[in-house]
Amino acid sequence: MEARNVWKEGPAARLIADYHALPGVPDELLDGNGQIRPVWTRFIEHFARISPDDLALRFGRGEQYLRDAGVFYRQYDPHGSTERGWPMARIPVLIEEAEWNHIAAGLRHRAELLEALAADLYGPNRLVAGGHLPASLIAGSREWLRPLVHVPPRGGNYLHFIAFEIGRGPDGTWWVLGDRTQAPSGAGFALENRVATSRVYSDFFTESHVHRLAGFFRTFRDTLHGLSSGPESRLAILTPGPLNETYFEHAYIARYLGFVLLEGEDLVVEDGRVMVRTVAGLEPVSVLWRRLDSAYADPLELDANSRLGTPGLVSAVRQGSVTLVNALGTGVLETRALLAFMPRISRELLGQPLEMPNIATWWCGQPAERAHVQANLETMMIGPALSTRLPFESDETTVLGRKFHGQAGASVAAWLEKDGADLVGQEAVTLSTTPAYEDGRLVPRPMSLRVYLARTQQGWQVMPGGFARIGRSDDASAIAMQRGGSAADVWIVSDRPVDTETVQGGSGRPYTRPMPAVLPSRAADNLFWLGRYTERAEGALRLMRAYHIRLAETADPDSPLLVHLEEHLKTVGLDAAHCVPAGLLSSLDGAINSAGKVRDQFSTDGWAALADLAKTSRRFSRTLSPGDDTARAMSVLLRKITGFAGLVHENMYRFTGWRFLSIGRSLERSISMASLLSCLADAEAPEGALDLAVEVGDSVMSHRRRYSVFTSRETVLDLLGLDSLNPRSVLYQLTELRNHISFLPNAESHGQLSELSRAVLQVHTSLAVQTPGTLDALMLNVLRAEIEALSDLIGATYIH
C-alpha cells in the first residue's frame, strides 16, 4: 500500500515516499489506509531532518553507550557460545498512549488469570477435575514440580514479575504469543536500550512525551522490600551465573536496584531459613528474585543433576520462610498446549472471557482438534505440546505445516494420530511490520513486543515500554535475536507531558540510609583473586620488559645476567622463549574470569579496561619479535594495566569487597617482591642483577633519590624489602595487608585478635625487625612461604 503523505513536500515526504507496507500485513507506521499514524508524525519529521552524517554520528553514540556499558548477551551456536553486542534497532516503535492502555488492561487481566491458574494447578486442580484441562498435559510437564504441590507460596502469590510476548495480527488487534512466567528476561536490556536510544534522539526525546521506565522499576523494588520479613532480612537476585545468556542483565538489574546478586552456592538452608554465606558469616534472605529455572534451584528435591542450586531450598519454601519471585514451579504456565485451553480456563476461573486473545492453538490429543490441524496444515506450525518456547523460537522439532505440502497427506495424519497427545498446532505467526532503517531508507520489518508486568501493592503494573524484536527480513520467524533479529526501544507516547522521575525516587520521601550490602563469600573470593591475578600479570609484564630490554642491549641470550633472569622467570611460571608467555596470558584470563563472576561489584569501565588488556595481549602474542619490539609492547600493556589499577583504586567504593581486592594485590606483590629479591639480590647473582631488581621494582627514581651511591645489596634490600615508604617494598605491602585485614569482619572480638590478625602481625613483625644485613635469600624464601600461608588462612577464614 502506498503511503498517503500528510506532507506534500520536504524531507519527511521524501523519507516516506518509498515506504510501502506489505500487502495484507498491518503496519505500525501506516494505518489501514496508508495514512501515517498520528503518533509517528513528529518523530518522522524530526528523523527526516537529520542529515545522513549526523545520523551516523548519533547511531555511533548509541552503540558506543551500549559498548561502554558492557551490554551483551550470549549467543549459542553448535561450536559453543560467544558474547555478542546488544543489537539495538535504530528506529523505536511508537505506540499511542490510548492504544497502550488498552493493551495494558488486557495483559493485567491475563496476569490475574495466570495467577489463578497457578493456584489451581498447585492446589485443588479444579480445572482437571472438571474436565477443562487434560490431566496428562500437566502430569507430563517437566515444569509441573510435584514437591511444590499443596505448598502455598509465602505471602499467597505465585507470580510477581512476568512478561508477555505480544504481536499485532492481520486484523490489526493485538494477540498474546506467549506467557513468560518462569524467569522472564530482558527488562534490564529494555532499560539499557532506552538509555541508548534516548542518546541517539537526545534533542527530540526530552520533549517527546514518552513515558519513562524508572517509575516502574522503583515501584517494583519498593514492593519487593515490602515482601521481605524485616529490616535485617535481605533481598537478592538469584542467577545461574556468568554462563547464562542473560547474566549481564542480572548483574545490571542488581546494580540498578541495589540488590545483591547471588548464585545457588552462595546460599545455605539452616533450620528452614535461607542464609547467604558472607564474609561476616551467615545472613538471612527472605526474598529471592529468581532468574534461575525452578528445576535447577534445589538438587535435593528438584533436578538432582543441578550444579546451580541450593539443597534444601524447597524445604525452606515449604516452611514459608522465603518468597521466590516467581514461585518455584510457575514455569508450567509457559506450556504451549495451555494456550489452547486459555479461553475456557478464563471462563472457569475468572468467569470472564479473555480480554486479549492468544495465538490460536489446538492440542492434537483430542480428535476434533487433531482433525482441524490436519485440515489446515497450510497455516499451521506443529510442535511439541509441552514445549515452553515462544512460537517464533521454533526449533528442529517444530515444523511449518506448509512444508508437508506435496508430501503424502497420510504421513502427517499418521504422525498426528500416533503422537497427537505430544503435539500442538499453532496458527503460523503473522506479525505487523514496523519501520527499520536499512541502507539509508526505511523498510517494513516484522516485530513482536515484550511487555513486563510487576505485582505491586496497587495490583499489576505494566512497564510503559519494553522492547520490540525486529526481524532482519520479511520472515516473521526471524525475529528471534538468536537468529539475527534486533531489539527496538518501545515508546509509549502521551499527548501530555509525562512524569520524569528516576529510580532514586521522588522528592518528599524521608531519606533512610540503606543497610550496607552484604558481601557474599564467593564474591570476596573472586575479588581477592582478581587482585592477585592483575598484580601477578603486572609483575610478569615488568619482568618481561626488563628481560627484553637487556636482550636488546646485549643481543646475547646466553649472557650470565639473562640466564639468571631466565631461571627466575621459570620459577614464576614464565617462559622467556615466548614474547608473550603463556603464564602471562593465563594470569590475565584468571583476572577476566574472576571479574566476570562479580560484574555487579565494580564498574563497567574497569571491566572494559581488563577486556581490552587481554585482547591486546593476545594480539601482541601473534606479532611480536624478541628484544626492543617486545620491550616496547610490554610498556604499552603496563600502561593499560596501571590504568585498570587506577580505575579500581581511585574510584571503587571502600566496601569490604574493595578490601579483598586490595588484600589480593598486596599479598601477590609482597610474594613476588620477596621472590625477586631472593633471586636478584643474592650474593651469587651476576653483575647487573641489582640494577635489574630496582628496575623491575619500579624504583629507579626512588633509589637515586634515597641513595646517591651505586646500587649495592644493602641499598636494594633496604629500598625493596624494608622501606616503609616505598609502595614496592615487601614491608610496605605487609603493612597494607595488616591494615586491610584489621577492617575485615571479626578481625578482633572482645579485644582478642583473630587467628588471621595474629598471623599477619607475626609475619609483619618478623620482617620489620630485620636489617639489610640480616635479610638473606633463605630468610626471604621463608617469608614468602609465610605470606602464602596467609593466603590460605584468608580463604579458610572468610571464603569457607
Next chain:
Amino acid sequence: MLYDIRLKITYSYDRPAIAGRHILRLMPADLPGVQRRISGALTIEPNPAERRDMLDFFQNAGVEIAFREAHDEIVFEVKSRVERVAEAPSLDISPPLPQLAREIADYRGLDAQAPHHFLGASPRTAPSSAMTAYAEEAIRPGITAFSAVCAVGEALNRDMTYDPEATDVDTPTEEAFARRHGVCQDFAQIMIACLRGIGIPAGYVSGFLRTNPPPGKPRLEGADAMHAWVRAWCGWQTGWIEYDPTNALIVGADHILIARGRDYGDVSPVKGVLKIAGDQKSEQAVDVLPVPEVVA
C-alpha cells in the same frame, strides 16, 4: 504376616564430609488394608543438626536431615514391626489393553494415585523404541492390561540375568536393558519403561523381601537386602497391582513396602547432597524376620 525388620546402612568417607542434607525413605509404610506399621524407630549416628518429618507428593513418609559438623561415617538404623496383609489373587477383570487409554483419560485428577504420573518419561526411566518393541513382542493381541503386566514381567524374568556386578545405582535403564543384566532396581525400571511403552501406567516400589534360607540351613543374619518391584495401573476396576520381575511373581505377603514413586529417584532410600573430597563406601545389612503368630 508379622515381621520384625532391621535395617542398617553405613556410609563411610575417606575424608570427612563437611556438611550434608539428606532425605531418607527407609521406614516401612503404614498403608491401611495393605500393611500396618506396629512400631518403627529410626536412629541416626552422628546426631544430625536438623531432623524433620515430611510427606512427599506420592504420600511417602520421609525424614529430612542436615549435618553441619564434619563427619567421616553416618549410620542409619531402622527397627520396625510390621503386619503385612496378604491379598488373595484376584480375578482378572482389567480391560483389554487398547481400552486402557480411554480409562486413563477418564481419570480426572492429579492425586498421588493418578495414573497420569506414571506414563511417559520420568527422570530415570523413559520408554525407548527397543523396550517398547520388546514389550509388544511379549504380549498377544487382545490381551488384558493385567495379563500384559504379567506377560512382560515373565518375559523379562526369563531374558534377564540377575547380576550385581553388571550395573550400579546410576546405570541408565536403557543400558541395563541392552545388557540384559542387572539387579532388582534394573529389573524394575526396565519393566516400568516396557509397560509405559505399551500404554500401561507403571511405577516403582521400594521395600524388603522375606527370603527363605536353603532347606536345612539356618538363616544368616543381615543376609536379606532391600528390594524393588513394579506397580501398574490396570484400569478403574482393578486399580494398581504390584509385580516383582526379579522373581516373576505377583507381589504378596513376602513383600514389605517402604515407598512408591515413578522410578528409583522418587524413592531412593538415602538421597543426599554432600560436600566430600574423597571416595565414599556404603554397606547395608537387612533382616526380615517373620514373627510367629503366637507372639503377636
